[in-house]
Amino acid sequence: QQPVQSPQAVILREGEDAVINCSSSKALYSVHWYRQKHGEAPVFLMILLKGGEQKGHEKISASFNEKKQQSSLYLTASQLSYSGTYFCGTAKGYSNYQLIWGAGTKLIIKP
Amino acid sequence: SQTIHQWPATLVQPVGSPLSLECTVEGTSNPNLYWYRQAAGRGLQLLFYSVGIGQISSEVPQNLSASRPQDRQFILSSKKLLLSDSGFYLCAWHRGGGYTFGSGTRLTVV
Numbered sequence: 161q162q163p164v165q166s167p168q169a170v171i172l173r174e175g176e177d178a179v180i181n182c183s184s185s186k187a188l189y190s191v192h193w194y195r196q197k198h199g200e201a202p203v204f205l206m207i208l209l210k211g212g213e214q215k216g217h218e219k220i221s222a223s224f225n226e227k228k229q230q231s232s233l234y235l236t237a238s239q240l241s242y243s244g245t246y247f248c249g250t251a252k253g254y255s256n257y258q259l260i261w262g263a264g265t266k267l268i269i270k271p
Numbered sequence: 272s273q274t275i276h277q278w279p280a281t282l283v284q285p286v287g288s289p290l291s292l293e294c295t296v297e298g299t300s301n302p303n304l305y306w307y308r309q310a311a312g313r314g315l316q317l318l319f320y321s322v323g324i325g326q327i328s329s330e331v332p333q334n335l336s337a338s339r340p341q342d343r344q345f346i347l348s349s350k351k352l353l354l355s356d357s358g359f360y361l362c363a364w365h366r367g368g369g370y371t372f373g374s375g376t377r378l379t380v381v
Binding site for chain 2: 192194201202205206207249259261262263264
């Protein structure tokens with residue numbers, strides 16, 4: 161079942177923060193986060209493998225709440241380069257690397 | 272380092288014509304390979320995946336097929352394209368960890 165991403169879209173001013181959520185009605189085994197710029201392929205940001213795990217990548221970080229079956233992506237002090245569509249992907253099983261993808265969250269950063 | 276090549280970048284094909292898209296991976300062996308399609312403004316739809324030579328799993332029944340003739344080569348084909356086949360086709364690989372996508376092929380069926 162497809163994970164649900166929220167919000168569908170968000171518009172920010174440069175320097176503002178954003179949170180993108182990815183939730184599932186089924187157990188989450190691992191969560192991937194990707195960013196896709198217009199006309200380009202998605203780019204891998206990070207993977208969270210177990211509940212409680214948190215990771216960071218520059219000013220982009222993520223958490224994984226296994227109990228709540230949810231992951232959140234945090235973008236702090238957003239830059240123009242953060243614009244794009246963010247996708248979460250959830251694995252079908254512990255050793256199953258096939259992903260079920262969310263519908264995406266479009267992030268627009270304005271100067 | 273690992274790289275993934277996908278071509279062509281853009282393609283305009285008439286309805287009913289055949290299709291062949293090729294994807295190759297360098298710098299790794301025995302990767303899991305995937306073909307995705309993305310309609311304009313939409314998410315990623317998994318079409319096929321392969322865990323090894325000659326091993327293809329189809330996620331969505333349609334007029335497309337895939338083949339893996341070599342360890343690092345993955346081919347997407349169609350005998351007769353439909354208008355609904357238009358989209359952005361992405362090849363991806365992983366061997367644990369995150370997925371790496373090719374640069375994509377934008378296919379327009381006219």
